[in-house]
Amino acid sequence: MGTGTINDVRSTSGEPDHFKTPLNEDSAGVSKIWKDKAEELSDYVSHWVSYQDGMIISVQDGFNETDASSNQRS
Amino acid sequence: MENRIASYTIAELAVGLRHDQFKITDLVEESLQSIERGNDLHAFISIFSKESRQAAKAQQSLLGNGYDLGPLQGIPIAVKDNIDDTQGATTYGSSIFGGHQVSQDALVVNRLKAAGAIIVGKTNLHEFAWGGTTSNPHYGVAKNPWDESRIPAGSSGGSGIAVAKRMVCAALGTDTGGSIRLPAAMDGVCGIRPTLGDLSIDGIFPVAWTMDTVGPLCSNAEDVEMLLAVMKGKLHSFTPVRPSNLTGLRIGIIKDYAITGLQAAVRTAFEDALALLQKHGAELVVLPLPGVEEVVNAQLVVDAVEPSAAHYQLMRDHADDYGADVLSRLRAGCDLTGVEYVQAQRFRLRFRQEMEQLFRQVDVVLTPTLPFTAPHIGATSVPISDGSTVSTLSGNMKYTAIPSMSGVPAMSIPIGFDQDGLPIGMQVIAPAHREDTALGLAKRYQQLSEFHKRLP
Numbered sequence: 105m106g107t108g109t110i111n112d113v114r115s116t117s118g119e120p121d122h123f124k125t126p127l128n129e130d131s132a133g134v135s136k137i138w139k140d141k142a143e144e145l146s147d148y149v150s151h152w153v154s155y156q157d158g159m160i161i162s163v164q165d166g167f168n169e170t171d172a173s174s175n176q177r178s
Numbered sequence: 179m180e181n182r183i184a185s186y187t188i189a190e191l192a193v194g195l196r197h198d199q200f201k202i203t204d205l206v207e208e209s210l211q212s213i214e215r216g217n218d219l220h221a222f223i224s225i226f227s228k229e230s231r232q233a234a235k236a237q238q239s240l241l242g243n244g245y246d247l248g249p250l251q252g253i254p255i256a257v258k259d260n261i262d263d264t265q266g267a268t269t270y271g272s273s274i275f276g277g278h279q280v281s282q283d284a285l286v287v288n289r290l291k292a293a294g295a296i297i298v299g300k301t302n303l304h305e306f307a308w309g310g311t312t313s314n315p316h317y318g319v320a321k322n323p324w325d326e327s328r329i330p331a332g333s334s335g336g337s338g339i340a341v342a343k344r345m346v347c348a349a350l351g352t353d354t355g356g357s358i359r360l361p362a363a364m365d366g367v368c369g370i371r372p373t374l375g376d377l378s379i380d381g382i383f384p385v386a387w388t389m390d391t392v393g394p395l396c397s398n399a400e401d402v403e404m405l406l407a408v409m410k411g412k413l414h415s416f417t418p419v420r421p422s423n424l425t426g427l428r429i430g431i432i433k434d435y436a437i438t439g440l441q442a443a444v445r446t447a448f449e450d451a452l453a454l455l456q457k458h459g460a461e462l463v464v465l466p467l468p469g470v471e472e473v474v475n476a477q478l479v480v481d482a483v484e485p486s487a488a489h490y491q492l493m494r495d496h497a498d499d500y501g502a503d504v505l506s507r508l509r510a511g512c513d514l515t516g517v518e519y520v521q522a523q524r525f526r527l528r529f530r531q532e533m534e535q536l537f538r539q540v541d542v543v544l545t546p547t548l549p550f551t552a553p554h555i556g557a558t559s560v561p562i563s564d565g566s567t568v569s570t571l572s573g574n575m576k577y578t579a580i581p582s583m584s585g586v587p588a589m590s591i592p593i594g595f596d597q598d599g600l601p602i603g604m605q606v607i608a609p610a611h612r613e614d615t616a617l618g619l620a621k622r623y624q625q626l627s628e629f630h631k632r633l634p
Contacts, residue, residue: 135506150521
């Protein structure tokens with residue numbers, strides 16, 4: 105974060121691909137677009153979960169990282 | 179006939195009525211004639227001519243005998259046709275509900291009527307409010323008042339047209355993913371999506387119930403504030419916010435997102451608006467918003483699954499009665515899994531926390547309302563200045579999804595026009611329950627510009 109000027113605002117990083125996808129009006133096309141978007145989102149969200157040896161070891165939800173082992177019954 | 183609706187704010191009209199400069203019957207007549215002249219724009223599904231004239235006489239009589247119901251008394255207002263009103267049919271923009279009579283007004287309509295407002299008609303919308311063009315297959319393809327070959331946006335397109343053409347002083351819209359702010363921007367008027375949950379959506383057909391809101395579209399920020407106050411139940415008095423003192427106001431600009439992928443005119447208008455606010459003392463703060471690149475994806479999932487759930491039985495019983503585009507989206511929503519829906523809602527919780535964090539650093543966040551000006555009717559993609567195209571459906575949610583998914587209030591205000599004379603809007607995003615902050619900035623911007631006064 106920093107105090108900026110108009111020139112600072114002008115920096116760009118390109119356009120996300122999902123904004124470039126035209127909407128097909130046939131049902132199958134629309135379904136595929138939606139599924140693609142859901143998959144992109146799921147990939148993103150799955151990065152909040154850490155695995156080790158096939159087990160979830162931590163879940164980062166919001167700003168709080170939870171140690172999954174602390175929720176296990178002893 | 180003098181066009182008072184185009185010349186005065188609601189507060190000014192209220193003063194004129196109370197000083198016998200004109201009568202409620204004059205205002206309502208002006209509204210009805212304007213609606214009739216603009217018939218080809220397909221802004222309305224129902225027009226209550228007879229009822230409105232009767233109501234105007236009754237309200238004039240009440241006011242003349244000392245029964246002052248407050249500033250909305252006798253003011254002509256339109257209501258989007260997915261909002262229940264016992265006065266006539268409520269169609270939800272669907273032929274399935276043609277002639278549908280409801281037994282009870284939506285709470286917000288009830289409050290407007292209690293304040294003496296005169297509902298002159300129900301406005302056209304995208305079928306079931308599930309889409310952004312208002313190209314309604316049952317009640318007419320709505321046309322942008324600035325260029326009739328283009329869409330007025332949606333889903334509250336009829337409300338945007340009615341206000342832009344000054345057919346009414348205000349119109350109610352609903353906003354799930356941008357359905358108030360997008361027509362406000364494309365039609366050159368003001369519109370606010372309030373904080374999620376602050377205004378009752380009782381009596382409104384759901385789109386996505388965890389995102390649905392109701393709010394007003396008006397020609398100026400003062401009228402938006404008044405409508406919002408009445409809709410919240412403050413029927414007789416409220417304290418207007420002052421135009422923001424820009425000195426020291428911290429305006430957040432989302433890094434690498436706020437001005438990427440825009441049509442050139444939109445970018446220029448937005449940068450000019452920022453420069454104007456900065457010149458008058460505001461501080462621009464460029465800061466990242468983690469997750470913003472995924473917010474449209476998340477919105478599209480929630481905004482697909484929930485309508486499909488709401489329509490689950492109806493679309494099976496009446497599939498042939500839906501428009502092709504809405505039916506396609508409803509079917510697409512059925513194809514998404516429970517896991518994907520939960521992921522989207524998890525994302526949403528996290529994104530809301532990111533927004534709360536952001537508002538610890540700035541007073542408001544500004545974005546363009548959408549990346550482009552009004553597309554041509556029937557267009558499914560829009561050219562962007564770098565030679566690429568964007569989808570009209572997901573592209574127009576690029577900025578409106580931020581408040582829709584985080585639940586904070588946002589207002590669209592006019593900030594300029596492109597080379598074809600099409601309006602451009604800026605989205606003012608405020609912290610939760612701080613509509614006053616957005617309204618204060620909008621009022622101040624209106625003092626510094628004249629864009630909100632231009633007529634199509």
